[in-house]
Amino acid sequence: MDVSVFGTGYVGLVQAAALADVGHRVMCVDVDHKKILQLRSAVSPIHEPGLSGMLEDNIKENRLLFSTQASDAVAHAELIFIAVGTPPDEDGAADLCHVLGVAREIANLMESDRTLIIKSTVPVGTADEVLATAREELERLGKGHLQVRIVSNPEFLKEGNALSDCMRPDRIIVGTDDELAQKQLAELYAPFCRNREKLMFMDNRSAELTKYAANAMLATRISFMNELANLTEHLGADIEAVRKGIGSDPRIGYHFIYPGCGFGGSCFPKDLRALLHMAQYSGMPMRLLQSVSEVNDAQRQILFSKLAPHFPDGLRGRHIAIWGLAFKPNTDDMREAPSRYLMEALWREGATVHAYDPEAMSECRRIYGYRDDLQLCATRDDTLENADALVICTEWKNFRVVDFEYLAKKLRSRVVIDGRNLYNPEQVAGFGLHYTGIGLRHFAPQVSAS
Secondary structure (H helix, E strand, O other), X not given: OEEEEEOOOHHHHHHHHHHHHOOOEXXXXXXXXXXXXXXXXXXXXXXXXXXXXXXXXXXXXXXEEEEOOHHHHHHHOOXXXXXXXXXXXXXOOEOOHHHHHHHHHHHHHOOOOEEEEEOOOOOOOHHXXXXXXXXXXXXXXXXXXXXXXXXEOOOOOOOOOHHHHHHOOOOEEEEOXXXXXXXXXXXXOHHHHXXXXXXXXXXXXXXXXXXXXXXXXXXXXXXXXXXXXXXXXXXXXXXXXXXXXXXXXXXXXXXXXXXXXXXOOOOHHHXXXXXHHHHHHOOOOOHHHHHHHHHHHHHOOHHHHHHHHHOOOOOXXXXXXXEOOOOOOXXXXXXXXXXXXXXXXXXXXXXXXXXXXXXXXXXXXXXXXXXXXXXXXXXXHHHHXXXXXXXXXXXXXXXXXXXXXXXXXXXXXXXXXXXXXXXXXXXXXXXXXXXXXXXXXXXXXXXXXX
């Protein structure tokens, strides 16, 4: 099938690559000329494992095209994805100006019927707004005889595993009451349903809410475990033992019950705020989700609160090593990452940061620029030079195995704050390190490293 995608951000680009890889002919359009030139050369603007190779293969096969002209995309396909950004307003509501702007532009350019597939994460009722916007533009131009079909097709991608999620989805939510649109989407996604039927048809509003509900549920599990971990420390218990104990219950499972330093990224915080805004606007405030958000806000400060007491004279002039800048492994995304809250708190206290991340170094430089109190290091061990303490913010695989004897020799205050519970506290303490995790039992340093 011929498909067009408006927006080459994370969602649009990954979805386009996956559709092209199963044989569809996909054209992507974006207003960013520089990005389009990069993409035509198979240079991905984001880090996502496997994406660059998939782009290169499908560009060579002429199944994946890129343009800055909306007219090219509208002429190319009857099925058109809208995958542009929905940034939050100051009150947390999703800004729909880009989504509605694309709908208006498509209506302006179309000369025959089109099916618009909303892939952007949008508030409940957006499909109705998109349809009204497109219909209004068609009537204004004297093209009221043309049909616009609207489909709500939310994404459920995990950064760092997005291609796999696209190629082997757990479910494909399709919101529409239009029979032809249902047939079109069934044909479009047939290659992804070879092992079992994954399409779930429902009305637009239910599809829109499903996306928010899924992220809110996962965020709730994370905040629950973080709050439980904080209680665990005061009660002298071990959150890892508790986690394994409750995770063994099949009604609970092990997914998203790892305590840490708060959730970040582009989805959970934004979608939670948007859902809370929708609920408040509807006169149905969601007290549970409000608490989930408040718990996460507090958890973002936990790394600093665990580090500061080790330096009673203050952190001014101290050098703090940070391992991990991205909000999670296998991505370079630092949006609302725990590392940002920690670094900014350290800078306010006059400390200097020595940081390393396998993928997010350029993103960190883009955000913070060049400053005297930020040193981006070539390796994780380089961060330890003249460092007073180490803080782990992201659970990258290459942080899991550490020479603790070497660590004890390098860190002047022998302090390790582990926001991801990567190590065994008793083992680490055996090397003379002051090790603190999230909800873990504390063991005093047992030996002095020479």
